[in-house]
Amino acid sequence: xxxDLDREIVRLLCRDGRMSYTDLGxxxxxxxxxxxxxxxxxxQRGVITAYAAIVDAAEIxxxxxxxxxxKPIDPSQPDDAPERLRDLTAIExxxxxxxxxxxxxxxxxxxxxxxxSLLQQIRAAANVSTRTMVVLSxxxxxxxxxI
Amino acid sequence: xxxDLDREIVRLLCRDGRMSYTDLGxxxxxxxxxxxxxxxxxxQRGVITAYAAIVDAAEIxxxxxxxxxxKPIDPSQPDDAPERLRDLTAIExxxxxxxxxxxxxxxxxxxxxxxxSLLQQIRAAANVSTRTMVVLSxxxxxxxxxI
DNA sequence: AGTGAAAACTTTGGTAG
DNA sequence: CTACCAAAGTTTTCACT
Numbered sequence: 001x002x003x004d005l006d007r008e009i010v011r012l013l014c015r016d017g018r019m020s021y022t023d024l025g026x027x028x029x030x031x032x033x034x035x036x037x038x039x040x041x042x043x044q045r046g047v048i049t050a051y052a053a054i055v056d057a058a059e060i061x062x063x064x065x066x067x068x069x070x071k072p073i074d075p076s077q078p079d080d081a082p083e084r085l086r087d088l089t090a091i092e093x094x095x096x097x098x099x100x101x102x103x104x105x106x107x108x109x110x111x112x113x114x115x116x117s118l119l120q121q122i123r124a125a126a127n128v129s130t131r132t133m134v135v136l137s138x139x140x141x142x143x144x145x146x147i
Numbered sequence: 148x149x150x151d152l153d154r155e156i157v158r159l160l161c162r163d164g165r166m167s168y169t170d171l172g173x174x175x176x177x178x179x180x181x182x183x184x185x186x187x188x189x190x191q192r193g194v195i196t197a198y199a200a201i202v203d204a205a206e207i208x209x210x211x212x213x214x215x216x217x218k219p220i221d222p223s224q225p226d227d228a229p230e231r232l233r234d235l236t237a238i239e240x241x242x243x244x245x246x247x248x249x250x251x252x253x254x255x256x257x258x259x260x261x262x263x264s265l266l267q268q269i270r271a272a273a274n275v276s277t278r279t280m281v282v283l284s285x286x287x288x289x290x291x292x293x294i
Numbered sequence: 295a296g297t298g299a300a301a302a303c304t305t306t307g308g309t310a311g
Numbered sequence: 312c313t314a315c316c317a318a319a320g321t322t323t324t325c326a327c328t
Contacts (some may be wrong), residue, residue, distance in 0.1 A: 001208050010207060013200035017164045020321060034296055034325075047206040052291065053160035054197040059292050060157060061148050065242070067251060069216075069280075084287035089293030095212070098281040104214060106150040108292060133216075140228035143256060144199065146236030147207050167304060171318050183305075 002047065007147055010047060013143035017051040044065055049056065054142055062090075062108040064115060065135040068102035070128040081126040088125070090118050101131065149194065153178065154294050156185055157194060161291035164198040209237075209255040212282040213262060216248035217275040227274040235272070237265050248278065261264055 002010070008028055013020055024035045042048045057065065072079060081103055082094050093106040105122070109115045119130050149157070155175055159166055171182045190196045204212065219226060228250055229241050240253040252269070256262045266277050 002164070002189070002206070010200065010202060014202060015199070015200035017200045022321060031297055032322080033298080033324085037295080045206070046203055049165035049203055050289075051200040052162070052199060052201055052289070053164045053195045054199055055155065055157060055161060056196055059192070060292060062292055062294075067242075067244070078283045080323095086287070089290070090290070092290050092292070093288040094286045095214075095288070096283045096286065097214070098283055100282075104264065104280060105283075117157055129188065130188040133170065133248075133251060135251075136243045136245055139241045140238075141240040141242070142197075142199070142235070143236070143239050145202065145204065145207060145209055145239070147209075168306095169304060178314050179304080180306085180315080184312080 002147075006038055006042060006047070008102075009035065009103050010042060011144070013039070013048065013051075014147075057108050061110050064109045064111065065138065066107050066109075066115060067133040067135070068105040068119065068122065069097070069100045069131045069133075070103050070105065070106055070122065070126060073127050074130055077127065081128060084126045087123060088118065089122055090114070091122075102128075149294075151184055153189060153194070157189060158291070158294050160186070160195065160198075160293075183229045191192065198222065204255050208257050209254050211262060213254050213256075214267065214282070215252040215254055215269065216244070216280075217250050217252065217269065217273060218248045218278075220276055222275050223253065225275065228275060230244040231273045232269060235259070235265065235268055249275075254275075 005028055009024060012024060018071055021032045021036045021039070025032045047050060057063065070081065079102065082119060085091055090107050090109050091105050092108055095104045096102065097104050108117060109118055109144055119132065122128065151171045156171055162234060168179045168183045168186065172179045173262065185220050187294055204210065217228060220280055221284060225251065230243060231246055232238055237254050237256050238252050239255055243249065254265060266279065269277055
């Protein structure tokens, strides 16, 4: 699926997305231009999809995280909940899941009041019922994959 | 909580973690050194905690994502599940949650067989029962916060 | 696929407004 | 806090293997 050198490059960039090609070259035993070419290929193939700063949500005014699972109220309607919810930027992720409920959303807001109004918006926009798991603390998150 | 300029810098770096200080300066109207200093301060204050490449999990051999909620079998025992589970690198995130269950884990594995053995390891390591929501597809994920 | 080298650009630290 | 400068380092492209 992925060659050893590429795996190692991806592994390093998951741990430090700003690592320089010089350092990647040193770490992999490749020249700067060889690493550069491999990284570009990984980006083009869609293995690496983006680079991002990881931020402490509480520090940017979003101290309240929750997981919201949703269930259609009328299961005969077409299921386009992800598109209907796309503009609610408090929703960080939307996963289609097997089981009782149809989607699991991860949301981040500032206050319980914000969560309440977000849930109302979700229910109205997607015609769904919601079940909410409020996050009390996050021992760890966004750990790099074991590759 | 966070000044307008800092908010804008954080916003830009969440969208492109490899953006140069030169470009951040252009985007914010600051000089390179002013941006540089602000970014360093944001890192030191713990607002920006890391930079990471975002990777397509399927492309690196982890096509199966699941959310596993866990409940202690013996609620009188001390609750140190996060530490007991820390070495299971297939666990990407661990959130303490309000409600029926005590933690919600996000896990990534290669195959259903890997998920089965991971669940056994989770139950054995933390003395918990598990409930698993298998992810069928992910319309979106890791969207940058709305700040 | 890989290397090495040159030009353009970025980072970083000092100094000063 | 911000700006400017200059040295050191990095990125990017290209010719060659």
